[in-house]
Amino acid sequence: MIKKIGVFTSGGDAPGMNACIRAVVRTAIYHNIEVVGIMRGYEGMINGEFIHLETESVANIIQRGGTILKTARSKDFMTPEGRKKAYDQLKANGIDAIVAIGGNGTFTGAAVFEKEYGIPAIGIPGTIDNDLLGTDFTIGFDTAINTVVDAVDAIRDTAESHDRLFLVEVMGRDSGQIAMASGIGSGAEAILMPEVKGDAEELFERLAKGTRKKSSKIVIVAEGDEAGGAFGLAERVKERFPNYDTRVSVLGHIQRGGSPTCHDRMLASQLGFTAVEALLQGKKGAMVGIINQEVVYTPFSEAIKDTSSKLNPNVLRMIEILSS
Amino acid sequence: MIKKIGVFTSGGDAPGMNACIRAVVRTAIYHNIEVVGIMRGYEGMINGEFIHLETESVANIIQRGGTILKTARSKDFMTPEGRKKAYDQLKANGIDAIVAIGGNGTFTGAAVFEKEYGIPAIGIPGTIDNDLLGTDFTIGFDTAINTVVDAVDAIRDTAESHDRLFLVEVMGRDSGQIAMASGIGSGAEAILMPEVKGDAEELFERLAKGTRKKSSKIVIVAEGDEAGGAFGLAERVKERFPNYDTRVSVLGHIQRGGSPTCHDRMLASQLGFTAVEALLQGKKGAMVGIINQEVVYTPFSEAIKDTSSKLNPNVLRMIEILSS
Amino acid sequence: MIKKIGVFTSGGDAPGMNACIRAVVRTAIYHNIEVVGIMRGYEGMINGEFIHLETESVANIIQRGGTILKTARSKDFMTPEGRKKAYDQLKANGIDAIVAIGGNGTFTGAAVFEKEYGIPAIGIPGTIDNDLLGTDFTIGFDTAINTVVDAVDAIRDTAESHDRLFLVEVMGRDSGQIAMASGIGSGAEAILMPEVKGDAEELFERLAKGTRKKSSKIVIVAEGDEAGGAFGLAERVKERFPNYDTRVSVLGHIQRGGSPTCHDRMLASQLGFTAVEALLQGKKGAMVGIINQEVVYTPFSEAIKDTSSKLNPNVLRMIEILSS
């Protein structure tokens, strides 16, 4: 029977992680389970950086960006020796089960660890990238796309005033999820995503057809697009369309921060709450997610598979029509 | 065959209505359909306040709150004479079909009108209240709950500094949708909704049990709660718990305004886009919505039915546990 | 020689108080002075609620609304017995001097206390009301007026959509400072302030002259205006101008919260920094302020005098011209 749960955040931080930690802690305490915060993800697990958490420890954090448990990427945990140390630390501290909040790397680690040592683990999708199967949305995604949309609204002010073409780079090394959502939301004239091949050429065609009217244009580019991000694209645009006043804006790390949106706080609360109850019901080895408003459990190995299927082709057609 | 569409907004305004108008206009033009904006809802339809809309007319409005077509409630349209006039105006202007963006009252009117005069109509759920069947979310709801959460974050600053009990009233005459979502998102200690009977008594019990520790509390109250909104509740709280420093904040009309969130802009774009294509495919007499990420058509008469079923009882249990 | 300073916040909380506490603490530590936080203002001074503060204690608080030292109004401190207790507590804890962050009431108390017991005190103007002499701006004022302007921007969305007349009540029991600044900033059609007599009648005249065109209007009303705040005014407007669709919005406590603006953080930093150095230079019995970018010291008794002189009559003329 589970008496003590360890919770940690790992990989890139995402707004809503604190709301999730709060839910895990309070649900566990409600069920008379002790909760320990593991600092800095797997790194802190190996080093035994554990802190005791109470109801009060997580008061007034639901609105905070970042993660009070901090986060890191751990090379040591990729080695059998590192995982052995981590296991020993958990045992020595009486931790029976873990809740892992993070993304791809986090769940890859959790899967191997559970296989080797059998400590029950439930994963929670916490990443701004929305690049996991087994959940409609990951924690932090909604905040990130709103941050992008706010930034593009500001950029459009200046683009309009100068009749400029702006290439705005957003996060997404392998996934166009942020690009697509924020592109629709900001009324972008085009959206370039890693999953779509030849989208730069398509943009060039549209620019070529368009007689250069005096008016601004916004193009959203995912950092992982084959065009080479916004700077790579800008070079080619400037060469072929010297009459455009082309500018680049790389939004960068502001996309990870800020107070989470209501949606992310609700999602984080629900997933944290559910993860603890799932562990108590004997579930393990899976990520908990919400699909079509229902709780779903997906084995770690499935959750981290290729997510290009998450892009809806109908939406791509809509984008083209609306940005006319 | 449809050659000219009229689009209007009606009832209370909601953030995202402009994004929706933009999508309707551009999708229609893409399909070589003419689009006319009908000002002030049914009132303008009766008075023939029509404006021609082009692609450029809806440029740079996706981020704007309110509605460029303005909105109103029309008493005249509730009379057969009023509707006759409205029909004559549409005919005289060659309008073959209408897209109605609004809520309960809007669709009630659309249903009667279509029955009487047979002009095809597609409705789009645009109301901050999220009190319609046939769609997971209405346009404006996501923005409204984020506005509330931001306001409560600010109120919590001052509540914490003074160890106060704040009763925050949010919109929702018949529906607790805004109260519930924003209550979870703001980590409220309790949420009072019209759909839940006896929730004030439950709150009193919890306050009575709790030894008055020095610490702040936030209670979210829907305006339509049987307790009589925040002021009604405050009277009873002050009488029974004079040791609390109790304050009331009625958020009011700020909940309707502001730039729409990314989610509301996406939803509005998709529904506006779909509504026009639905009309072209011969659909009518229905509201278009999104349920579980799929487009769904719901007859007007169904869409406006009682929505108390939209409250998830599991979520109520979670709220109690997390607010401990 | 001063070895230990006590710092506290008192009266209504204001955004920027935490930035000020941070500056006091770090400046004191830089000068090898110990710093003690006195919780809940004079109340905590009487009860000996003291906490030791380090550089780390004030890390990451510059952006937070409210006050980590909490605040309260103290009846006990108005009595000689209360002040005696407070003095004994300070003595017992070796506190040689105090920094008092607050407004009118705070400085009234500090003046009496210093006179009776001779403990050096420097005051810092921390109140959203900007109703103190001896400083151009008080800490929190800039944040408050931006909060109001953001709220009115949102309200204007809905006012425009419905062609409504909105009466928006802002804080200011005796002072029109918030009303005037936010009224200009939000492009209000009229601004009603306690310092200006007969302003309601003036508004009525303008409404009477104006043929009722379909268009929205925003009127900002200070809560202390003789018209009886927004509700009082609304009654009279509705009676005399029934053709207007008149609505009331009382912004309330959101005006006290939220993350401080850059200006308030800078002002708070500079005043906290200066207050400590002033104490070390032997200054006391005065509030530190900034007038025309210069540090100024004003005796407590002067600082709390009538501030209606702070209203600039030229600005009133401008408002009328611009709101045409």
Add this chain to the structure above:
Amino acid sequence: MIKKIGVFTSGGDAPGMNACIRAVVRTAIYHNIEVVGIMRGYEGMINGEFIHLETESVANIIQRGGTILKTARSKDFMTPEGRKKAYDQLKANGIDAIVAIGGNGTFTGAAVFEKEYGIPAIGIPGTIDNDLLGTDFTIGFDTAINTVVDAVDAIRDTAESHDRLFLVEVMGRDSGQIAMASGIGSGAEAILMPEVKGDAEELFERLAKGTRKKSSKIVIVAEGDEAGGAFGLAERVKERFPNYDTRVSVLGHIQRGGSPTCHDRMLASQLGFTAVEALLQGKKGAMVGIINQEVVYTPFSEAIKDTSSKLNPNVLRMIEILSS
């Protein structure tokens, strides 16, 4: 006697320009002066891109970023031929006087033009850079520093979660005004400005002294700092302090956009209002500014001089103490 005024925005756009245009237009109309908007600055003046402006033309723009008159930099206006054309256009359209909203380049052009053709001109400082003499603040500066502070608050979330050193580049090719204000406001650990030589070395010393505790640091770098902006600095930091997890964030064009703050709207309103009245009183050849809350006129040639004197050395000392 002046009968018709032309108003334009020129150079980089700045939030608050629209509020300023609104004030110019309404004040002119109040005085029965006609107002013409000149599109795209001097470029539009040369090309005769003039639009008639009414009270209604500037309704509901006080809150909008950018400039409805658009802006550009004009090479043609630097030639005598260009200025001749511009003069002819003004004459042909009966424009007797101009209000020029912009920065250095704008006023350089205005000074030459006035000398050559004698058309009365009043300048208004509209630039986010705050790099003009003759005014405490330029229009847009307050908004820009708040945008930076918001962004750094978000970046600090992620910096804290990962214990990173962030080098954040802000605008300011020749001026550290934005860097300094936003650096204080965001509680940055160091601020690098073009006006201060050797500041990179100072930073290195502090980093060298500090034993690398696990904790985040934020350094604000003006783009024009001798270190070569944030990327230039990062190279040197990474070389000398490989144990830091160093990241770069270039905020870029978001600093120009967004809804203006209350302060910028008030400043813009007052300056626009004053500029028109100044022209009517026969003033010309000068920029209007506010110093210590008083209106001040500064000849164009003075306003554009070196502004490094605007950096307050006492503030630099404070920054070092508070960032300890």
